[in-house]
Amino acid sequence: MSTPPNDTARQTGAAEMPAPSAGSASPLVELSGITRSFTQGDLTVEVLRGVSFSIARGEFVAIQGSSGSGKSTLLHILGLLDSPTAGRYVLDGHDVSHLDDDARSEARNQLTGFVFQNFYLIPYATALDNVLLPGLYSHKNLRVQRKRAEDLLHRVGLGDRMDFVPARLSGGQQQRVALARALLNDPALILADEPTGQLDSTTSADILDLFADINRTGKTVVVVTHDAETAARARRRIVIRDGVIESDGLHGGATAGGASA
Amino acid sequence: MTIPAGNTPGPASGLAPGQNHGPRTGRFGGRNLPALAREGWRAATLGLSALLAYRLRSFFVIAAVSLGIASLTVIVAAVDGASKKADEIADMFGPDAVLVFGGNIVNRAVGARTLTLTWEDAARIRQSLPGAYIVLPMRSRGNVRLKHESNNYDVSLVAGTTENYARAWNWPLVEGRDLTAEDVQRGARVALMGDRPARELFGDESPVGRTFLMSGVPFTVVGLLQYRGMSGGGSSVDDRVVIPLTTLTQRFNMDRRYFRALRVKFEDTAGMDTHVEDLRSLLRHLHRLAPEDPDDFTILTAREVLKFLSVIKGGLVLFLGVTAAAAMIVGGFVLANLFLLSVTERRVEIGLKKALGAPGRAILLQFLMESLTLTLCGAVGGVLLGALMGQMLERLGLIEMVLSAKVFLLALAAATAVGLVFGLRPARQAAALDPIQALRGGE
Numbered sequence: 018m019s020t021p022p023n024d025t026a027r028q029t030g031a032a033e034m035p036a037p038s039a040g041s042a043s044p045l046v047e048l049s050g051i052t053r054s055f056t057q058g059d060l061t062v063e064v065l066r067g068v069s070f071s072i073a074r075g076e077f078v079a080i081q082g083s084s085g086s087g088k089s090t091l092l093h094i095l096g097l098l099d100s101p102t103a104g105r106y107v108l109d110g111h112d113v114s115h116l117d118d119d120a121r122s123e124a125r126n127q128l129t130g131f132v133f134q135n136f137y138l139i140p141y142a143t144a145l146d147n148v149l150l151p152g153l154y155s156h157k158n159l160r161v162q163r164k165r166a167e168d169l170l171h172r173v174g175l176g177d178r179m180d181f182v183p184a185r186l187s188g189g190q191q192q193r194v195a196l197a198r199a200l201l202n203d204p205a206l207i208l209a210d211e212p213t214g215q216l217d218s219t220t221s222a223d224i225l226d227l228f229a230d231i232n233r234t235g236k237t238v239v240v241v242t243h244d245a246e247t248a249a250r251a252r253r254r255i256v257i258r259d260g261v262i263e264s265d266g267l268h269g270g271a272t273a274g275g276a277s278a
Numbered sequence: 279m280t281i282p283a284g285n286t287p288g289p290a291s292g293l294a295p296g297q298n299h300g301p302r303t304g305r306f307g308g309r310n311l312p313a314l315a316r317e318g319w320r321a322a323t324l325g326l327s328a329l330l331a332y333r334l335r336s337f338f339v340i341a342a343v344s345l346g347i348a349s350l351t352v353i354v355a356a357v358d359g360a361s362k363k364a365d366e367i368a369d370m371f372g373p374d375a376v377l378v379f380g381g382n383i384v385n386r387a388v389g390a391r392t393l394t395l396t397w398e399d400a401a402r403i404r405q406s407l408p409g410a411y412i413v414l415p416m417r418s419r420g421n422v423r424l425k426h427e428s429n430n431y432d433v434s435l436v437a438g439t440t441e442n443y444a445r446a447w448n449w450p451l452v453e454g455r456d457l458t459a460e461d462v463q464r465g466a467r468v469a470l471m472g473d474r475p476a477r478e479l480f481g482d483e484s485p486v487g488r489t490f491l492m493s494g495v496p497f498t499v500v501g502l503l504q505y506r507g508m509s510g511g512g513s514s515v516d517d518r519v520v521i522p523l524t525t526l527t528q529r530f531n532m533d534r535r536y537f538r539a540l541r542v543k544f545e546d547t548a549g550m551d552t553h554v555e556d557l558r559s560l561l562r563h564l565h566r567l568a569p570e571d572p573d574d575f576t577i578l579t580a581r582e583v584l585k586f587l588s589v590i591k592g593g594l595v596l597f598l599g600v601t602a603a604a605a606m607i608v609g610g611f612v613l614a615n616l617f618l619l620s621v622t623e624r625r626v627e628i629g630l631k632k633a634l635g636a637p638g639r640a641i642l643l644q645f646l647m648e649s650l651t652l653t654l655c656g657a658v659g660g661v662l663l664g665a666l667m668g669q670m671l672e673r674l675g676l677i678e679m680v681l682s683a684k685v686f687l688l689a690l691a692a693a694t695a696v697g698l699v700f701g702l703r704p705a706r707q708a709a710a711l712d713p714i715q716a717l718r719g720g721e
Contacts (some may be wrong), residue, residue, distance in 0.1 A: 093714055096633075098633060098713050118637070119637045119638065119639070122632065122638070123637065125634070125635045126634065126636075127635070150630075150631065154634065
């Protein structure tokens with residue numbers, strides 16, 4: 018299998034592999050003093066109360082916290098689905114703290130890949146068309162994208178099911194399609210929200226293996242979870258509580274960063 | 279499962295790692311036109327599969343719009359048919375002819391006589407009106423019993439006239455001959471027969487040379503008038519028998535001095551206005567009217583016939599137009615409601631697309647495309663349905679239709695308007711959905 022051609026303009030330096038957490042001069046994610054408050058009537062609730070951390074290229078990070086801790090809001094901000102009330106967010110060298118709606122859509126499309134707990138595949142579209150969905154909004158050559166989508170489906174082990182609609186796929190297979198979709202635009206950051214929350218333990222392990230593989234090829238992965246199994250796969254864990262970071266540390270996780278190189 | 283290490287999209291991620299990028303802004307947002315067109319096209323193809331996925335709803339929208347368009351089609355075709363018929367009637371009336379009635383139709387004085395035209399008028403016009411080459415007096419009687427062998431038929435009109443009736447009315451004879459001066463002089467019992475009574479009395483056989491009874495008096499058919507298939511005021515023009523005026527007044531004991539109407543045909547159409555004025559002055563002179571007296575006759579020209587018909591047509595346009603507008607608006611509301619339902623039901627899909635980077639305008643475009651596709655399908659279906667309905671109405675003899683490219687273009691325009699106007703609100707609502715909220719709604 019060869020490297021999928023992603024964009025003719027992006028061919029340079031394809032052989033180089035960044036060493037994960039190698040203290041690259043520019044972290045992929047840089048959050049400083051992020052707050053987010055929601056106002057409902059007279060009531061203002063501050064969900065994030067000053068969150069700052071960086072994520073280097075190639076890291077595998079788990080964000081943990083109980084419900085209501087603010088981890089979902091943090092994920093939405095990381096994934097550019099939401100903007101912080103205050104603070105600065107630099108993603109892949111771009112200041113994305115306060116983009117307008119359309120610019121945020123475009124940045125989301127180019128820089129992030131999202132994997133959801135409920136897969137969220139379009140029921141009437143085939144696996145291939147579902148993978149191609151982010152390409153719909155990225156204005157690149159359709160033939161190149163189609164080739165890449167096919168390669169990605171092969172990579173996640175669904176090369177023989179490209180024409181299946183989601184209803185004909187198992188939960189694990191649907192999540193694989195979602196993963197391939199997240200990779201289509203070759204984003205710098207893969208975000209996952211409880212990616213194994215709807216799967217049995219065997220399937221969960223397969224999906225987590227896949228995340229690990231993707232991380233091993235150099236992609237930065239951030240997973241929000243309260244599942245210990247999932248968190249154990251990440252090398253770094255950030256625990257959030259009441260809108261602030263409670264702990265942030267490395268541990269001897271299963272991730273063998275760059276081991277396959 | 280493992281993934282070969284060489285198989286990496288990672289490092290290709292554009293910005294080479296290790297390089298120090300300062301934060302940049304303004305890279306996102308802003309689009310050129312080809313990109314937008316491409317986006318539109320691909321959104322449209324995906325939209326099509328959505329329409330297929332929601333077949334039932336698509337069907338209802340198409341059906342609703344189709345009904346509106348069908349009524350619009352019938353209406354436009356019927357109005358066109360009415361126009362064509364008006365032209366035909368005016369044509370039949372003849373642009374080179376006038377019809378003079380006794381009495382003033384427009385300004386009728388109380389108790390004024392309607393029988394004012396005399397044989398003398400006819401003779402004087404024939405003698406002294408320049409350009410007039412046929413002057414044809416007419417009287418008529420309604421509902422006369424005809425009989426041939428065992429067939430009885432009540433003909434709605436028996437017209438009494440003089441020679442050259444067919445020529446004066448541009449009405450070709452299928453068989454036989456026109457009335458002659460001799461027939462009129464002798465008070466001959468001869469008749470020209472319209473298509474309707476001919477069929478009723480003689481079936482498919484030729485009536486020419488055959489004899490029938492009219493109020494018990496035997497008449498011989500000398501000519502068969504061509505089928506015209508026009509109706510006016512509830513009776514067909516083909517439902518008539520034409521006999522010499524002299525015969526009519528004798529057999530039915532009618533006044534012999536006056537007749538009801540006078541057909542005058544001129545040699546040229548160019549000077550019609552002058553001809554009509556000349557005729558008016560001559561008649562006023564013959565009737566010894568003082569300058570302040572109103573005309574005691576009415577001159578009808580092809581132009582006035584057309585004017586009269588277009589007033590009727592205007593009423594038709596108004597009535598049917600209101601009906602069509604109502605049908606389209608109902609169709610539009612059905613569309614709007616089904617689409618609002620669709621937006622609610624497809625929140626997750628919309629939220630997902632936005633989460634994957636779809637800008638609001640892409641969602642707006644997608645829903646507008648969907649609505650337009652459906653209404654345009656409705657337009658095509660509606661024209662077909664309308665043509666079918668028109669055929670049925672025509673077969674029932676209710677209206678005459680003319681289908682043209684204009685009908686189709688109008689249907690397309692109306693459907694586009696409905697699609698845009700009623701599709702816009704749901705589409706905007708979809709475009710404005712917050713992805714976080716929309717996805718949360720799906721859990």
